[in-house]
Amino acid sequence: AQTVTQSQPEMSVQEAETVTLSCTYDTSENNYYLFWYKQPPSRQMILVIRQEAYKQQNATENRFSVNFQKAAKSFSLKISDSQLGDTAMYFCAFMRLLKGAQKLVFGQGTRLTINP
């Protein structure tokens, strides 16, 4: 079974700073997807970024980028120029690349607070 671990329950940074959230996972699969989702106080789960394990290039979406280390089974999220609207719970998630395996396995989350 796959497991996802987020070792930082809470983080807090000042607006405009850069912050990195950590995520490690355990799997025997070779092909899979990794995701970061954010859940603001409204509780709406929003997809931030996605990484395919077969791609060596790290995914980037505007101010959000990942550092994907497949051998180390590490998948960290970097938020540059953080904004107040980035305040949210951030979840790292794993999904197998297998027909019919449409199941996300989530970490416990990191509560990120951006201070003005």
Next chain:
Amino acid sequence: KAGVTQTPRYLIKTRGQQVTLSCSPISGHRSVSWYQQTPGQGLQFLFEYFSETQRNKGNFPGRFSGRQFSNSRSEMNVSTLELGDSALYLCASSFGTGYEQYFGPGTRLTVT
């Protein structure tokens, strides 16, 4: 394009009752997944439906069931409610395997 919608948004039930939650996916999406979110257990996968067939099931008792209709809308049913079923129930839709899942706003269920 309209996002994933869930109804009702809030629900209060009594132990022993049953409840049905509804999820309408993004137009064109054929896969609907359900997740339970609680402070203690975090986000846990319940089940996934694709083209009216249940493809995956999480580790939940048989009191939790679901179905999907021909228009891809999905319902989740919980019978004989227990206090521990109090949670935020999230529905997510996608085109299918390998595609991102997009979440609805959730249904907050409180069992008293």
